Amino acid sequence: MGRVMAAKGQISKFFVGALMLLLIIGLAGFGSSNFGGQTQSVGQVGDVEIDTNQYAQALNQELQALSAQTGQNISLAQAQQFGVDRVVLQRLISGAALENENNNLGLSIGDAEVQRQVLTSPNFQGLSGSFDRDAYEFTLERIGLTPEEYENSLRTGAAASILQIAVSSGIFAPVTYGDVLLKFIGERRNFSWLDITASTLSSPLAQASEPQLQSYFESNTEDFMLPAAKRLTYAWLSPEFVMDQIEVNEDSLRALYDERSAIYNLPERRLVERLVFATMAEAEAALADIRAGNTSFDDAVTARGLTLSDIDLGDVSQSDLDDAGEVVFALSEPGVTEPVETLLGPALIRVNAILSARSTPFEDARAELQDEFAADAARRLVADQIAEMDDLLAGGATLEELGAETDMQLGQVDWSEGQSDGITAYADFQDAARLVTIEDFPEILQLDDGSIFALRLNELIPERPDSFDNARDAVINAWNANALSEQLQADSAAILAQIENGASISSLGHAVTVQTHITRDAFIEGTPPGFLEQIFALEPGESLVSEGDGYTVIATLNQVLDSDPQNPDAQAIRDAINDGIRQGIGQDALDAFSSALQFEAGISLDQAAINAVHAQFTGGSSAPIQSSIPVGGLN
Template identity: 35%
Template sequence: MLSSMRISKKNQPFVYGLLGLLALGLVGIASGGVDGSRINSIGKVGEEPIPVSSYAQSLRNTIQNISRQIGRQITSQEIAAYGLQSEALENVVSSAALSNEANRLMISVGDDLVAEEIIATPTFTSVDGKFNKEAYEFALENSGLDTKEYELQTRKAISRSLIEGAIATGTQTPPSHAMTLIKFAREERSFKWAKINKDFLSEQAGNPSNEQLKTHYENNNIIYTSPLSREITYVLLSPEMLSDRIEVSDIELQEEYDSQPERFNKPARRIVDRIIFDTLETAKKIKGQLDKNDISFLEAAEDRGLTINDIDLGDIEKGQLDTNIDEILFNASEVGIYGPIDTDLGPALFQINAIIDAQKTNFEDAKDELKAEYVSVESRKLINEMISDIDDLLAQGLTLEEIAKDTDMQLEKISYNNKTENGIAAYDSFRSEAMNAKIGGFPELKELSDGGVFALRLDELIQPTLRPFNTVKEQVVNDWQNAENKKLMLKLADELIIKLDNGSTFEALNLSAENVISTTRNKYIDGIPASLLGTLFSNKIGKTSKIDNDDTIILARLDSINEFEDKTDESKELLSQIGIQLSNQVTGDLLRLFASALKDRDGVILNQNAVNQINTQILGGTGF
């Protein structure tokens, strides 16, 4: 169907490199069955299969989106904690439910629409904005898809969009909804604030009597109770213990250095997003809104029907873009938004998300790092060679004390509780083993994350015990005085509030006050808890509030309220944009509910083993 689409080959090296990275992300994402056969789907909704490649790409996109939001690659543990696998799976199952419904309603589209959609896909467009058929086929081939299969997926996506469009019709939210949210976010407050501590007290808490101390001790006994403690004996063998056995010459290190030019000689790079506009006027208008923080770069893209993947140019080296663009992006010294810049595709705004300077590390500077890596790797190899012998000794019933005498392992003891974090207790595997150990249990050799190994024995469990009064008396005295001073500070704060509310100034009361001018409710202000801003936004002008802030009390008086001005052209444009976003959110909610109803009606069948295999390949094997 796309045989007539051709393009000049001048940009092929860059395009192939970019698409090759995208395509390689999917290489091997086809799970194998128990009989070695190829599994092409992870399940189905009704009669609509859910392709393996769709779930794999959904998971990758979900991970990449979160990573971009937090500014770093997230770990496998964070992926599990955020529930990203479930989110990605829910997305593809919902898409399959809509495709199944489209089939039931006999909704489909012609070849022309499919071709238009593929040609317009930014992923298959080179930097000059033209579709590259050979790169398109190359990417599909490396992702395990053929053009027929991909075009079928595109046809289904367009068919789904027709159903989504029908559901979205009439979901515009009332203007009052947008206005309420904007007023909440854009209203401003100006106030003065000061803090008092125990030094403001005319008389601080004195020395308590024994009776007062014992009363405080008894009323707060949980503070003075030692936690459940595990008395543990363990043997440890770490790579550092064997490092003095490893020798490496400068010649070997030089060879290792020479084999990694990309590591020690990195060109300057920029991580960039791009939005193309129809006209220069539109680009300038959006740039103005971005400069005023009225919208984010991603919101500007979403308003034009673009996703984060559509605008992402990725990691760019100098020379990959046109000269005029390179000059601006690589002469920039700060991250931010640049443009509009004229491109072959039209006026564009570029957002630099990260500036990575060229890095050149000579051999002498890299030698210590290379040596440490070499020693670490070789030490781990030595440990791996010893594991079998140590396991055999444990199996023969040798005690940990005997193991320490007969091997290179060192014998140690530790009193472990849920607050212990130093030494070997910093390792997750040790903490897990310590918490699960039983008295009289058989010590087993376990690995540490740095390549070390250990085995432990639980000798005794010491139950939580209220520490004797005499041993914690000094702490009780300090705690009692702090508690009494806090009561006096709160009382003083109430007295000062009455004076401030009746017209006294902070200065007249010897309070060193700071002015905060025109702040929104979600702004971070150093030294002020977020809860205080929430209180101030509920106050009337002239009212003073207090908040307990650890060892200080903060007093803040509201001076003025700045309402959101909704009559300006800028405000009207903002209201329109927020209204569109709210309508999109309502549409999204309706689509989720509709897809959920379809899944309940048509039934969902999942091959959990296939899902698990893909998760393992992406999260544990092939990386992100």
């Protein structure tokens, strides 16, 4: 049937860019090796194969992007729950279909264009900012490509781009469609509204009695549940626990004081900025202009194309400034020096502040030094016991025995996510608690403050009801919130009834806000989410109640206005709407074209090869995972 536009597939409009990027910034581990044996592709579309390394790189890149977006490492198994592997494979299938069609049509680009793309790529630039042959070859070698392979991929990508543009360009959006959307977007509303809060209720909220709280708790136990937890026993040794064992002598403190001499004995310093000139004559002329009032030091900096942060040296001592130090420190108050020679050339140096020398005697620093010395010694004492504790555990000692026979302290906690008291405040303890299983044997682990610990999972505790005494504060808060919500609803219903019976919203004793010419995309501070959507659904004269968190809003629609014909942005909005429609139709056309190519060329997938790639991400321990992509004509 020729090249028909059939069922729509799933191809990203950014395929070509993604194809190039995955070749450059793909994973280091996968890029430099293949999957061995005879398996070199995960599938084929027509005569074009989808390389296993290409699939691995694209999959790894997607995982890295997801991890960056979420701020946590995303495993393949997690990504597969969202169908990421299928999206990646479908993207490569679509690309292969376009490449196959390119080959059939003989589309390509010339050597000059390939050369231009290589020479202008920032990935291959050296320190000078121009193309660096060594950087080019090194980058390609890291990802397992030869220059010939990479340049062929450029030809393939550019040819695919030509084909995509040919299919999706020349499409125009219906003019009336854009006008209708513009009218919808530009519609305006005039309305009046008031809010009711705890402070404006018709009557104050009554305080809950003990029986009321108890009854509320018993009727809503599902709202006061303790989370599922792990009952853990732990042995913990913190440097604080052995602080009393540390002996601090005078010689050690004085040695530490000498080591900290640069902290306790600071020389006189200056806050300075240095403006360098090409010649001494230029520096002298600039100083003359500053002293004559023709310009300022700041203006002289700007005239050189610099900012104050570019010339700021911070606080410096005289020795930091080499030969210029004597001139700078001769100033008795802030100001600009005579031109001086520096390592960078003639310069004007501005002194912004004079910082006096500061000396802290040993006796004044003793307490701080003693705390620092003791804390450091305690951390070393704890670290020295790690091997002994490991040996005890390896020999069969229990955590209870460690608590009884060593400096470690024994404890127990029902741990769940979100705890942050005692040892559970440490991120490393939380990680260990999260991963520990019943089968695990205790081992010595370290915390970031020098503490060590070992833990054991005794049992898994399911979610369960809290006790009334423990949940009392939460019960009071919930009861108050529920009582407030009920009173707000009752007061709002009474006010709404008055308005619907003919009363003006402004006559009901509440502060009323009048809004005019409000569009759908406006933001009205003090109103609940979705409030404007509710307003735009009203007819003139109708009113509504909108509930927020701890308050309600009552509003009456006064007038419906068409879009503003004088809006200077109207044409830009219309153009943006039409562009979006055109791009959407173009993408649909490209999707249909890609699906037709895939159906016509035929698709074959090697599930064993796909599973082999997946195993590289899971250490080979996972069961084979089906790709869930049909073969031979994707719909």
